[in-house]
Every structure is written in C-alpha cells, then in structure tokens.
Amino acid sequence: MxxxxxxxxxxxxxxxxxxxxxxxxxxxxxxxxxxxxxxxxxxxxxxxxNPLASSLRTGRTHMLGFISEDVATTPYAGGIILGAQRAARRFGYMLIVVSTDGEESETAEIAALKRYGADGFLYAKMSNRITHAPSALTGMPLVLVDATDADGKIPSVESDEFRIGYDATKRLIDAGCERIAYVGCSEPLIAQAERLRGYQAALGDDGRKFDRRLTIDVLNNDPALAAVDRLFNMERPDGFFCFNDARAWYVYECAARRGLTVGRDISVVGVDNHRVFAETLAPTLTTVELPHFEMGYWAVTKLVSMLEDRPLDNIDWPRTTAPMPRLDSPTPAKIHCTLVEKHSVRQ
Incomplete structure (x- = not known):
C-alpha cells in the first residue's frame, strides 16, 4: 500500500x-x-x-446524507443527485441517498444515516417549495436543495423563478410577439407565483399592460387542453410562455388543429428542457433549463464549506449550463437559469 x-x-x-x-x-x-x-x-x-483510518483519526466519516421524497426516484430530477455525487467525490466525501415516502419513513431514514455517522445532510424537494426541515435534523449541518426554509435560517439553493418568467417573456418580446400569453399552473407553487411575476415584469419593462385574459392556470389532460383551446379562440395570442414543457404540448396541439406552424405563426417558450417534450416536439422547443446538476453540486460544496469551516468560492467550478451563485449568497441562493434556443420561436 x-x-x-x-x-x-x-x-x-x-x-x-x-x-x-x-x-x-x-x-x-x-x-x-x-x-x-x-x-x-x-x-x-x-x-x-483509507476512509476508516481517517474517520478514526478525525472523528468524521466523510459521509453525507441526501434525503428526499421524490428526487431519488424521478429520472427527470436525477441531475440533482448527479451534481451532488460529483461534488462529494471531488471533496473526498461519500454521498448516501435515501428516498422517503412520508414522515415516518423519513424519521427512520434520518436515524439510520445518523447511526452510520453522516457528517452532514442535504434535504431535497421536488418543485421548489417552502418547507420545514425535519425536526430530526435540528442542529445538524444541513443544506436544503430546491426548497426554501420557512424560517429563513437554513442555507438553501433554488432556481431563480422570477428570472425564468422574465427571460422567457423577454425572448418572446424580442421575437416581435404582440399578444403574449402565459399558460401557468393551478397549483400554489413558488414557481407559479414567481414565473407569473417575471412575466408581468417583462411586459411592464416593455411598456405593455398586463392583461389577465391572456393568462390561464391549468393542471393537465383534457381540461388543460380545452382551456388552451379556448385561449386560442378568444384571445388569439401569437406568443406563449408555458409554465413547463408539458404544458407547451397543449399549445402545439391547438396550433396543429388550426393549421398554424409553431416557430412561424406562433412562438412558444417552455421550462424544464425535458428530454421527452423539448426534443420530440416538432419543431424542437425553446425552453429554460432547470439547474438540477448545479443545485446538487452547489449544495454539497456549501455543506462541505460548513463542515470544514473554509471558503470554497475560489475553487474551479465545473462547466455548467447555468452559472453558480457565490457560497455566501443570501438564503435562498438563486441560480439564474439558462434559456436554451431551439426552433419554436420566430427568428
């Protein structure tokens, strides 16, 4: 050896x-x-x-616990885990990922991670939301991922939802769209409220008045398709900012029924850069990519800086789609997401 x-x-x-x-x-x-x-x-x-020798010498195991309800079992958000693993490996830590299905299993999984001697924890949510960290993690080194601490005390990282709405709408304005609709989400999410606010701000900065008739909030399936269909009939938008790529599909479907060509007759911008929707829709969908990898990588780097009590802002960050915020950013740290140009917006 x-x-x-x-x-x-x-x-x-x-x-x-x-x-x-x-x-x-x-x-x-x-x-x-x-x-x-x-x-x-x-x-x-x-x-x-030799991790065992190191842990005996320092009293630390160099293990991090990653706890989530849905992230670990959702391929769409697997980039969070990939980013977290990449950062953990870089700093000499092992990441242990557990997926829970409720408060009881969450408590049991956290207890198990503590028995194994995890030095610190990451607590992740799907779809940015305000949350209370589990009481079992009180006093432990902890970073929230894609979530905001209800008390504003725990370090966290999330997408800049306002800028998503602003940048997507600004792209449609720059493409010459006159009547820009927002196809939103009817669930009470941080992303919904902030993306709508960004949409309104971009319109206002261009000297346009917000028109409630050009916004609809939908869930999915036939009711969503019917709502988008009515929007086409009653308001005749020529630009659509959609809460996510899945909702953009309804716009494509309604355009096809009317003989309209996306990217020529109407312009559409989605959010997610979802592999299925963004790549299989024709023409391919211009979309804002959510920074899953970046959130995972930043969260582990932040946690390691807390555990080792040292600044890490001067490290060579990996090349990513979105720029990383500083580790000392106000909580929550926000990542400015990147708009990925494809072919659904008029040139």
Missing part, C-alpha cells in the same frame, strides 16, 4: 503538505502548482485513501 510518506519523498515535500492536499484541505495553504504535483505523484503511485 502506498503511503503519504512515500508520496512526500518522491514529490519533495513534507508529509503534512501531502496530507493537506490528499484530504482536500490545501486551498489557501499549499501553492496550486505544488498541490497539482502532489496529486499527480499520488495518482502515478496508485495511492488510495
């Missing part, structure tokens, strides 16, 4: 320097060139860390 002493000898540095680098505690303590040299030597020699 390769030891730190052997790496130190070959790299020409002290054992303590090797320890800092290989335990990811070199930021601000070891010059970048030296740290890279140490890591290169360790890789060449095939060095493998």
């Amino acid at each position: 390769v030891t730190m002493k052997e790496i130190a000898h070959q790299a020409g540095v002290s054992v303590s320097t090797v320890s800092l680098v290989l335990n990811n505690r070199d930021e601000g303590r070891v010059r970048g060139a030296v740290a890279r040299h140490v890591r290169d030597i360790a890789a060449q020699l095939g060095y493998k860390s």
Whole structure:
C-alpha cells in the first residue's frame, strides 16, 4: 500500500503538505502548482485513501446524507443527485441517498444515516417549495436543495423563478410577439407565483399592460387542453410562455388543429428542457433549463464549506449550463437559469 510518506519523498515535500492536499484541505495553504504535483505523484503511485483510518483519526466519516421524497426516484430530477455525487467525490466525501415516502419513513431514514455517522445532510424537494426541515435534523449541518426554509435560517439553493418568467417573456418580446400569453399552473407553487411575476415584469419593462385574459392556470389532460383551446379562440395570442414543457404540448396541439406552424405563426417558450417534450416536439422547443446538476453540486460544496469551516468560492467550478451563485449568497441562493434556443420561436 502506498503511503503519504512515500508520496512526500518522491514529490519533495513534507508529509503534512501531502496530507493537506490528499484530504482536500490545501486551498489557501499549499501553492496550486505544488498541490497539482502532489496529486499527480499520488495518482502515478496508485495511492488510495483509507476512509476508516481517517474517520478514526478525525472523528468524521466523510459521509453525507441526501434525503428526499421524490428526487431519488424521478429520472427527470436525477441531475440533482448527479451534481451532488460529483461534488462529494471531488471533496473526498461519500454521498448516501435515501428516498422517503412520508414522515415516518423519513424519521427512520434520518436515524439510520445518523447511526452510520453522516457528517452532514442535504434535504431535497421536488418543485421548489417552502418547507420545514425535519425536526430530526435540528442542529445538524444541513443544506436544503430546491426548497426554501420557512424560517429563513437554513442555507438553501433554488432556481431563480422570477428570472425564468422574465427571460422567457423577454425572448418572446424580442421575437416581435404582440399578444403574449402565459399558460401557468393551478397549483400554489413558488414557481407559479414567481414565473407569473417575471412575466408581468417583462411586459411592464416593455411598456405593455398586463392583461389577465391572456393568462390561464391549468393542471393537465383534457381540461388543460380545452382551456388552451379556448385561449386560442378568444384571445388569439401569437406568443406563449408555458409554465413547463408539458404544458407547451397543449399549445402545439391547438396550433396543429388550426393549421398554424409553431416557430412561424406562433412562438412558444417552455421550462424544464425535458428530454421527452423539448426534443420530440416538432419543431424542437425553446425552453429554460432547470439547474438540477448545479443545485446538487452547489449544495454539497456549501455543506462541505460548513463542515470544514473554509471558503470554497475560489475553487474551479465545473462547466455548467447555468452559472453558480457565490457560497455566501443570501438564503435562498438563486441560480439564474439558462434559456436554451431551439426552433419554436420566430427568428
């Protein structure tokens, strides 16, 4: 087994320097060139860390618990877990993911993670919402993912829902659309309220008055399709901002029934960049991509900075679709989502 002493000898540095680098505690303590040299030597020699020995020495396991109701079982939001895993691996931590189906199982899963000695926790929700963290996590290092702490005390990260609505509507304005409709969601979600507010703000900044007749809030299936159909008949919009890509499908369907071509006769912008809808609709759907990977990666980085009591803003962040907010951003930290140009908006 390769030891730190052997790496130190070959790299020409002290054992303590090797320890800092290989335990990811070199930021601000070891010059970048030296740290890279140490890591290169360790890789060449095939060095493998010993988590058990490290935990016995430091009293920490380098395990993080990821708790969610739906995220772990929803392929659509799997990017949150992927981002969290990528960051955990980078900082030398292991991520343990558990999916719960109610308060009772949630309590049991958290107790199990504590027995295994998890150093800190991530608590994730589907569809950004205000939440109370489980009482079992009181006093534990904790970051919320795609959620807002009801008391505003727990660090959290979420999509900038207002900017989603603003940017999508602004894209339609820039395309020359005169009557821009909003096909929203009838559930009381943060995303619904903020995206509507962003839509209204973009119209206002362009000198337009908000017209309630151009907005509808729907759920799904036949009632949603019928509501969009009535919107076409009564208001004749030429631009549509849709709460998500699934609702954009109703717009495509109603346009086809009227012989209208999306991207020429009407313009449509969705939200999600959902693999099924955004890629299979013809023409492909211009959409705002939700930053699932970014939220997972940021949340773990924030948690590690809390656990190790060190700033990590100066790390080399991975290349992502959306820019990462600073770790010291006000809670909740908001990620400015990226509008992905495809072919459903007039050029």
